Amino acid sequence: MQQTIRDLLSQCPGLLQEDKDKLEGVARGMPFVADISRSDLLLYARCGEQEALLIAQARPHSIMPVHADDLCGTRVSAREEAEVIRALQRGHRVKGSRRSRAGGAPAIREISVVRGAGGKAIAALNVEANLIAYVRQKSRSKVFQRAVRLLQAMLLLGELEAVDTLSPFREHDGVLVVDSRRVTRYASGIATEHYRRLGYLDSLVGRHLSTLDTGDYALFRDVYRDLSCYEREYEERQQRVWSRKAVPLIARSWGEPRWRPWEWLHRRPVGVLFTIHDATEERHKERELKVKSAMIQEIHHRVKNNLQTVAAVLRMQIRRSGNPEVKQILRDSINRILSMAVVHEYLSSDEGTTINIREVTQRIIQQTKQAILSPEKRIRILLEDGHNLYLPARQATACALVINELLQNAVEHGYEERNVGTISVELADEGDQVRIVIRDDGEGLPPDFEIGQTTSLGLQIVQTLVQDDLQGSLEMESGEGVQATVRFSKKILEGEEHWNGQG
Structure with missing residues (x-):
């Protein structure tokens, strides 16, 4: 590190x-x-x-x-x-x-x-x-060289106030040096070209800031008053966005006695160094990105609403059906749909592309308790303590479905003959790997159980999601109940944006 x-x-x-x-x-x-x-x-x-x-x-x-x-x-x-x-x-x-x-x-x-x-x-x-x-x-110009020496001297004295708040200097930034009388004493070639685009065709050197219809004069005043660095953006002619940074230039006189040269007197500003940058394209791209982000959020919102509508229709079918087996199939389908809706709900309310799978899991646990557990069953479903775990949307959706199916499987098959028990969910961040463990203290697996030969639709769905979508592994062990372990890499799937563990 x-x-x-x-x-x-x-x-x-x-x-x-x-x-x-x-x-x-x-x-x-x-x-x-x-x-x-x-x-x-x-x-x-x-x-x-x-x-x-x-x-x-x-x-x-x-x-x-x-x-x-x-x-x-x-x-x-x-x-x-x-x-x-x-x-x-x-x-x-x-x-x-x-x-x-x-x-x-x-x-x-x-x-x-x-x-x-x-x-x-x-x-x-x-x-x-x-x-x-x-x-x-x-x-280069002696004026510019003196400005550089002053900046270096200020740096040695720790006097560049708030300079670390400025955005990085860019290759195409122009530079101006303005003296204490607000007269431009130096203009780089790039700065001259930028101001020509603003309509100032004559030389900037010797020109007073008050003759420029820009924000330079006001920026100079604030920097000179506070002796601190500032950065501002102005939208000027032809709707172009110009970013300006301004740094005070401070000179000092030597102190007395002369054999103690670290003592300085007469801290006085002698000018301001400006940089100017055309930020138009950057701002346009940021605006386009915001519009696209808003559109994507709206799509996720509509997908969530549509999924909830489908779930509502299936609930109506449950009420109309007299076949217990059909009712159970419909309930399982509703839970699968709602687990996907949870992910889209988070995506519709967050500008980011990563999802906190811990929060999603908590929502799925609540849905499972409400939809599957009958009143006479006193089965606890717990999410173990741990750190937040952020996943990109595609992996988060697959994880939500996997967790939903494994919880349903534990509730429906682990406690057929029992009314009391505990199911726990563990989410572990192992660096480059993610581990999800769901444990129950139920009846365990049949003696001849093989995950590859199972006829359970829920477990078949889990296998498909883990192997194809998450490109990971699934293990199921029987002991004092059942432990299902899912492992997969944090690698970015094709078409997925970059993400990190900090969200």
Whole structure:
């Protein structure tokens, strides 16, 4: 199981709790800074004088990362990471060091120090980019480069408030840098193209935000006031949806005396960095998905109603029939229909495609008690305690029918000569497998019973569902009653959407 940053920090005994809190804040801001910097970010926490532990890693979305693998949890010494250990020991930045990557281009790295209580170096932040990306980044506007340096400095101080609430940076996001006077000082090529689609054909550089009929001015005002990150969507010209993220740029002056450089004064905002993204297609797809989901829910609702109508018609037939055998067959059919209706009822009221089979089983147990157990029978049907078990709709429907049939079989054949007993249902999640066990303390199986030779319609239905629909196995054992065990894999059946055990 992947370790969390708190798990990793617990392996660094020399850190104070406030130091750990600060490093968690730094880690939360790393993904955004990695994207803007177009670099990999690796955060090493100090673990003694000669070792460091990689506690957080962020890779850029817009370019190929330097490190494709997850390296968190790697413990390093001066032998593996000499620059990292040197930065921690000396307490200052190690800049522009070059090293080759196995099978790849050289990488440029700048290692900065994160300071904790009293100015002690508690971690080193490695900003690493391949040589080509580094050269391209350095050739961009000086305004943009300064904005990136400010973001990296804010990251080291843990001052990127709420940056972890922003959606991920995308390859086709445009970037603007606006100064404290609300004048645009930098616009990337992608941002320029986005604003042209909004009708602004002239250069954005030098333009005041108040001259733009967009939400930029109001967004700037809120970010500048709160010194916190914001993300908003606006539907503008031609009904296009534009997503904007805004991050304050905060500069600081050095404190006094100069030999204590971790002390800073004059925390002042100097501008805002905007990103703009055309989210129109994404929102259209989300709306289409919502409409389709609503239609599917309505279909399930109608199927449930139709099944209940069929069950009502069969009840009328029971009342009209004078043949006990026909009545029993109709009752069994009603229970099968209602067990399917339960699944469709859950699907009609839930937007998801997975069903909590524990809740379905509880409903089937109630239906069995009401429909099959006669008043003189004092038979308890219990659902054993356990965790929720979520299954996709197709498997849930098959499971509901299997549980219904096995309960009916236990009630009808296990207690013909008895009025008292207990039937229990166990639902077990075994990782990749599901196990369903139904036990009774009834009369047991006949001595010559073979599941493959049974003439019971209910058990034949169970076999078909288990083998064909669930692609699992069925075992029936006789002892102090009967135990029926069904096992099947959680694999996705053809045409079934992805699901997970968390629902």
